[in-house]
Amino acid sequence: MTEGDGQGNGQEQAGGEGPVAVELTKKDFTSDQEPRWCPGCGDYAILSTVQGFLPDLGVPPWKMVWVAGIGCSGRFAYYVDTYGVHGIHGRAPALATGIATARPELSVWVATGDGDALSIGGNHLIHSLRRNVDIKILLFNNQIYGLTKGQYSPTSPEGKVTKSTPFGSLDHPFNPVALALGAEASFVARTIDNDRQHFSAVLRAAASHRGAAFIEIYQNCNVFNDGAFAAVRDKQAGAQKNQIRLEHGQPIRFGEQGEKGVTMNPDGTLSIVDVGEVGEDRLLVHDAHRPEPSLAFALAHLAEQPVGPTPIGIFRQVSRPVYGEAMDRQIADAQEKLGQGDLAKLLHSGDTWSVE
Amino acid sequence: MTEGDGQGNGQEQAGGEGPVAVELTKKDFTSDQEPRWCPGCGDYAILSTVQGFLPDLGVPPWKMVWVAGIGCSGRFAYYVDTYGVHGIHGRAPALATGIATARPELSVWVATGDGDALSIGGNHLIHSLRRNVDIKILLFNNQIYGLTKGQYSPTSPEGKVTKSTPFGSLDHPFNPVALALGAEASFVARTIDNDRQHFSAVLRAAASHRGAAFIEIYQNCNVFNDGAFAAVRDKQAGAQKNQIRLEHGQPIRFGEQGEKGVTMNPDGTLSIVDVGEVGEDRLLVHDAHRPEPSLAFALAHLAEQPVGPTPIGIFRQVSRPVYGEAMDRQIADAQEKLGQGDLAKLLHSGDTWSVE
Amino acid sequence: MVTKHVEQKDHVVVRFAGDSGDGMQLTGDRFTTATAMLGNDLATLPDFPAEIRAPAGTLHGVSAFQIHFSSDDILTPGDHPTVLVAMNPAALKTNLADLVRGGTVIANEDGFTDRNLEKAGYPANPLEDGSLDDYQVFAVPMTSLTVRATEGIEGITKKEAERSKNFFALGLVSWMYGRPTDVTLRWIDKKFGTKPAIRDANTAAFKAGYNFGETTEIFAVHYEVKAAPAAPGTYRNVSGATALAWGLIAASARSGLPLFYASYPITPASDLLHELSRHKNFGVRTFQAEDEIAAANMALGAAFSGHLGVTGTSGPGMDLKEETIGLAVALELPMVIVDVQRAGPSTGMPTKTEAADLLMAMYGRHGESPLPIVAAYTPANCFDAAIEAVRIAVKYRTPVILLSETFLANSSEPWRLPDVADLPAIEPNFAAGPNADGQFLPYLRDENLARPWAPPGTEGLEHRIGGLEKEAESTGNISYDALNHEKATLLRAAKVAKIAEETPELAVDDPDGDAELLVLGWGSTYGTIQDAARRARGAGYRVATAHLFHMNPLPRNIGEVLRSYPKVLIPELNMGQLLKIVRAEFLVAAEGFHKVQGVPIFSEELEHEITRRLS
Amino acid sequence: MVTKHVEQKDHVVVRFAGDSGDGMQLTGDRFTTATAMLGNDLATLPDFPAEIRAPAGTLHGVSAFQIHFSSDDILTPGDHPTVLVAMNPAALKTNLADLVRGGTVIANEDGFTDRNLEKAGYPANPLEDGSLDDYQVFAVPMTSLTVRATEGIEGITKKEAERSKNFFALGLVSWMYGRPTDVTLRWIDKKFGTKPAIRDANTAAFKAGYNFGETTEIFAVHYEVKAAPAAPGTYRNVSGATALAWGLIAASARSGLPLFYASYPITPASDLLHELSRHKNFGVRTFQAEDEIAAANMALGAAFSGHLGVTGTSGPGMDLKEETIGLAVALELPMVIVDVQRAGPSTGMPTKTEAADLLMAMYGRHGESPLPIVAAYTPANCFDAAIEAVRIAVKYRTPVILLSETFLANSSEPWRLPDVADLPAIEPNFAAGPNADGQFLPYLRDENLARPWAPPGTEGLEHRIGGLEKEAESTGNISYDALNHEKATLLRAAKVAKIAEETPELAVDDPDGDAELLVLGWGSTYGTIQDAARRARGAGYRVATAHLFHMNPLPRNIGEVLRSYPKVLIPELNMGQLLKIVRAEFLVAAEGFHKVQGVPIFSEELEHEITRRLS
């Protein structure tokens, strides 16, 4: 099968019962708990976009689970009126793996932060990606530890001055998209908290992807790291000209009038060029479905930090066996081959003897 | 500076005192503990190659530390007659980071396994690589859990039948080289336990690299996973024709008489070709020093499993600030700016008052 | 054909010892099965080295298997072997000290080469230098006899033939104790059916060993050990590891909850993962996680999803799971955590037994996070313990820690198979709908203080729970209210304490009701305690015994019981952990007897501790 | 110009309360410094919400700071404020209940808008509807007065001006209690020097508040609180967090061991990382690790390298470090683990205080892995506790757990600065060379049972250590020997127990030596216990007190002490953890008083517990 037409992540089930009886609305995905983020936090925009998107998905709230770790991002789970677990720090992907593997028919979503997913939770993240567990991971990347009041994170740029690094951080940051690609992820995307339309499109693609979907969201923490993504997020800062919007099958161009583009050099390196100079047909055509992840990887490294032209959109989207489904298949096969388990038979299997 | 000529990893110190007085021999790096691996285990070959190489390094045993995790590989630390710590499962990179950051002048080495480093220890591995801590990591990859008697590991191929997966494993494996590259590693290489010469050359390059060096070693576990690497390891299995030996600056060719080669297509994908057909000058020239890791990443994906033509050697070797040194510099700067810390001054700083 | 004299014996302790490569564990297993089939009561004690396959002939490479079998019911694998089968000098060296004086040594003469003698540190050959004069020694050239016996077998190399020597030993000892041969021969057929050459070699070696005893003069007598009296029923021999795994499957079957077992391999808990992964046809999902933290979280996620979430590990893995177990305490979801204890601290001695994780199970998490604890006390009892742990977890919506031990997991005993219908039924009682006029309150508690379990999938029951403190009795919404936190803390404790209202009272075995000393135990010390008490009573001492199955909460009558005896002795394979709990709780001057040597307590050791307190 | 009447007071408890955005913590800090400079004795209790900046005006967004200051020496931040400064309705609503009946309310009238009243759930304005008649209410339009006062300041927006209103409040209360203004004004200059507009606005607001009290009729009286008697010396005000961080720096300076602090951020332990990271010029290496497990391993690696390895965290992080701490116990390397306890279980209430990690510190690791534990008991005492933890760790080559608490970390008190020369010297005593005729034996123990510490770099001392059981007294080579394991287990325990031989005996405060009840405490309950005992004695009850600093091993005379009192009461911010330890160890019928509400025990609560036991 080709991507996109997948009906993974809870939709079969929902579909299985025919179109959901009641028309779903944003209200159906809004809990009675009042959000407690700082005024102006990018998390509000994320919540509103997600709650606005979920009804389109056609999965009723009772077939959906939101799992979150600890962090400002972690509060997300309380605000979406579905089933939800607010776990412990960094373990959301593991917890969600348990849910998605036990109940492959559920739609399972993870809300996590750059510290939660990439610092303490890095191991669970990369393992859930390589296994292609059917979970959709939303990484709220604000390049800072918000809830603990402002220490640098694994995505903060080198030299970052924070509460824990008054002389500047020494850590070379992760490139979350590159890390996910190195971890065999089958779906990798990047979007921006305040770009409702782009964000929604990415969510839609992720939801229909069969297996693990990793979405990095540039999220502004206006209290501890305001403006970290200004170059690609704020109109005044010229976001338009810096957003390189990747579209599968389309030549990669950007800028106010698409005057800029990306080309691949004979040695495989990428360059940013003036479309006028090189001509449209020399532009690199984005291929998110390419089985081999090197192109996506190269695009991920086009910008190490979102301070200039930066790709957003779907870097990679390929088809791989889905973990939970595969496990169900093994069970079905075993039951077919060995028959439904019979406890008495099991206890009496092998060498036994009787005493009258 | 360019790579290779770096004098990192304990050599300054050693050098600092002029050439080490006594000529070092293999004996100086051989402890009194008798190795306890299974007869025929690839670990013996690794130990012997390492002990044979270390004397050339010019670092005296008392300035070297070997850190190991738990696993058959973990026993390594007991057999090299240097300072050593056999830590707990998966944490060797973190323990070694503490040592290398506290004492940048020491030569710090890590011996770990595919379960130790990639399963439970995955997070510490990727973080030590991104930080570029000055440690040399030897990953004994036997695609199995040896010490616990034969469960599959994160590098075992899909469908692997083991004690814990009688119906075959469902996990899609990591590609250790690709994972390391995705984690911003500055030095990434692959070698083979029984190829003393190639292995020694890789060790030499790693030792002189300033920062974290990651070396994947194909290691045969003849008890629980015999022959997993036969295609690239055993002469009878035609190892010669499957080893793609990467050499910086050289066109990539392989085969008994180098009749095969690797080319890059316009779309950035790689192909294996007959040199005769395409001609030598069309071959891809390996560039391990390229700042951008995509070429190394593409080469890592040339073979997902070592069952056919598989690249070995140094995939990537670039220069980045070294973590421990950077921290020392910050301390030196602080002392220069603020003066050597004075405890009494600190206690009396800010608002104080006196009572007569 | 010499005629052999037959002697009756009621107790025999045989230990098979050889190189890790010699297949001693297999030999022991086979001998055990034959013995079980004969109806003897038995207990076994496997003892293998940490190394996978240490270099041949070395002292640290020795692997041993001990079996105690009898015509009465017995309780332990025996303090000292009466017969030692030594396949090489290292095996003799490392095991001789345990042999009873005057005991029997059956040595593989061919294994006593100069090279092996040297590796074992023998200046001279002990089979010849008279150093074994205190023992009855039979030197048998097992290797060469095996090779001879296998001559002419199609496609068998000499090396392979030699590897069959353990079957020669098995045959010989089977003859000595009149074990049935058919069981073993059938097994060989089945096991090596696909490798005819090997099958034939093993068969030939086994028969050769058996006939060697029968025909040669060397052995004048052989022994008969009659079947032990046993209740009517069907029996099998079972190890603690298998019993525990099957107990989880049984609990799954009885509750209708699909079993989800997430684990990260670790000795000695890995066997649970191995055994469970073979039974997918029971709907069992086994998940080899990236680490113990992930395994615990996966099991918890499965529990949230309405599955029977179980995770298993040993000491080091328990340390790592504690934070997640604390979350489970806060979420109040059913979950079972199996800890197969091994010798610590830290990596310790991974293949050796100990029972020193009790206090960690009680207090290993930050804050006040109480949970129920069940401890298995015999190999077969691991089956019941697993079911009981699940029953409590599901009924009270709480994580339960199930304690086993290396010794229990590896040891085996005859098990009278229960009737499946008699196993306790377990009711998941999922929330079906709103529980408070039209509304669903996830923390509205029932008479057991348990909250509703509402897995995803039911319309109207959508709810969100987490590790932050929650309103304690209805909504479960995040609450920072001071008094609510205290209430929640007390409720979590009360719920666990309440379990004691339904668990059985502590039963005391005090034959004449006049005992001066109560021996209170838990875990694998059960057999030793029963055996030692028996011996002490035999010697005229007045001793009572009681054994704990529920470690938390303790049986409701334990205080009474403890106070009703002038002296209380608590033997433990740790430095006194139950002792601390009991003293703190009941202020009784109980004393402890502690052994931390990586092996079980011997009956004679405990007997001495009992008698010296009563003399 | 009205003349104001001055009244003497010896105790005042002021609580500043407002939005998280209103800067109440800063206001409290400034008021505290001025009060300290005046020589009053004081204790503070900050209380902030879990949210970073909850929406303005909401109840859960309220942040408060309480200070108790006096002309005598005092021990607690006070049970109930006598003065409440409320910047908005939510602040009034959430704090009024704590105010003493008849107490003073100073409200920012401008904050009581309809919108804010509604958010706080007030049907009507409490400042007007007479609901506050039992209190002395001063409604002051702080916001508008501040805006007026800042008019004409170059480049200040109205919004910025309004933000200065907390300085108006500070000025007003400073006037009410005759606090010096220069300290505050100097601080404003320094702090906002780079932002002149803000500086001037804050200065103007502060002065306006001060003058408002001075000039308007509203306030008829103001108060004087005389300096408290204090021993000669130089003093500063210090929080537990700062004191602990400085204690580690001091220990580093006194031992010559470079400090290596590895930590993963977590409330309330993060402040240690923040403070230490500012002092790199002391050679302090601070490392923000990827998680707590890594942090512990990095600190351990640094310890192996000859540095002072320290890691700090709170409950959830402690769970994760346990396995590594167990390794440190096996490696016998000096290391300090700081646990700033917070309210659990699980994520619990991260900003609230509790002391429920004691049993985890004792038993949180698998197997038998004992280690020393030190618990700080006042903010300033955190300094000494840090030094003592390091001293023990280095001398005995062992990990030491140092327990602090959220309340201790955030609270502050005047601290008489020690003379650096008087601080205990700490001798690393690194191994200089071979210790057994030419050979180096890493586990050859000294008279304290401590092993040699031989960091890399010294020729001839190369050695390898690990978590597997080791030969216990010399080589430290891997050993599976049964008796060695027991010996090693006993040695590890004996080494820790031995520390009690040199630590001070438990001091008892029993004024007339005739007390009928001993109150035994540990941790932050110190102040409350002293205060409550004082009150009870004042009421004629005979009460003795004793407070623990060393939690493991306990002082060598504690058994004696406990047995010498007919009644023992142990108040704890948990469900009775020290209580369990003491009862198990000494079989004394001690009783507990438990409070788990995320706040300290109040003196009146404890006084009641004492007196009801003596009536």
Ligand SMILES: Cc1ncc(C[n+]2csc(CCOP(=O)(O)OP(=O)(O)O)c2C)c(N)n1
């Ligand atoms: C085991 C554990 N360690 C540390 C913490 C403290 N903590 C809570 S959230 C967090 C990091 C938050 O950063 P991020 O994941 O980026 O989320 P954000 O707040 O920025 O959305 C930390 C360190 C914790 N709760 N648990």
Ligand SMILES: Cc1ncc(C[n+]2csc(CCOP(=O)(O)OP(=O)(O)O)c2C)c(N)n1
């Ligand atoms: C916390 C913890 N979990 C599990 C184990 C058990 N264990 C020891 S080594 C190992 C994996 C070994 O595999 P690998 O790292 O590949 O090393 P190998 O033996 O193959 O060389 C495991 C799971 C342990 N010692 N500690």
Ligand code: SF4
């Ligand atoms: S701290 Fe930052 S991320 Fe957290 S809620 Fe406030 S603005 Fe948002």
Ligand code: SF4
């Ligand atoms: S189990 Fe495998 S890896 Fe381990 S020692 Fe034996 S052969 Fe080597």
Ligand SMILES: [Mg+2]
């Ligand atoms: Mg963040």
Ligand SMILES: [Mg+2]
């Ligand atoms: Mg391996």
